[in-house]
Amino acid sequence: MSEIEYDETTSSDGTPIAYFRRGSGPALVVTHGSIATKEQWIPASEHLAEHVTLYVYDRRGRGGTGDAAEYSLAHEVADIAAMREVAGPGAHLLGHSFGALATLAYAREHGLGGGTLLAYEPPLAVQGPVAGERLQGYRDLVDAGDLDAALEYALVNFVRVPAEAIPFIRETPLWGASVPLTPTWVRELAEIDALGSDLSGYAEIDAPTHLIAGTATTAFLYQSAHDLVDVIPNAGITDIEGADHFAHLADPEGFTRVVIGALDRASVAR
Structure with a gap:
């Protein structure tokens, strides 16, 4: 089992970002969801690290990462940019919940330069x-x-x-x-x-994109993922049977298979 290496980088506004690195292979930056820290991803990292080099960071305002007086989604985008700089060119992105919204925003603004975007149940206002x-x-x-x-x-x-x-x-x-x-x-x-609720702007995303949703999750989360597939060009989706919003915790090995399968399919399609 690969060891976890803890480190720190800095966002464009000077905010320190704490992260851990684990595994070997292509780089995958993980952006966690609300009321969570990078530690929530340690169980899944044990399996993912067999396939990729993981970079899992604390989003601002929690864990070992700092914060700023002002907040916006633009700060989250800047933090992802800082992490992709650490991970290297072509790094893939995996975002969960609010973290998925942040990765989608990053992809719209910057593209992924050869990387793949994986978005696990972004919480969009598709049902009000x-x-x-x-x-x-x-x-x-x-x-x-x-x-x-x-x-x-x-x-x-x-x-x-x-x-x-x-x-x-x-x-x-x-x-x-x-x-x-x-x-x-x-x-x-x-x-x-x-x-x-207007998702039309996500049509600007030109990176290979794969949505993930659990069939037992909350209705608006499931719909968010499926509505985005119809908007983002050439996007795909995997439904995890019986899973809810925390499949990465409930079944980290099964969740890993979904993630690595999506990355492999995107690589073949390039």
């Missing part, structure tokens, strides 16, 4: 605003410091997890790791809704 007026209730809980209640509120109202499933999620390691990160979700939810 993801947060909408409910964002204020979430912001109020975060401002009051009740981060545990904020996470429950967000999972039910934004991710649309059934309320009866919350007690079971509370028993998983995911809950304890996510609670401290809930403040960072406020700004990301606002960014998601600001993007709106």
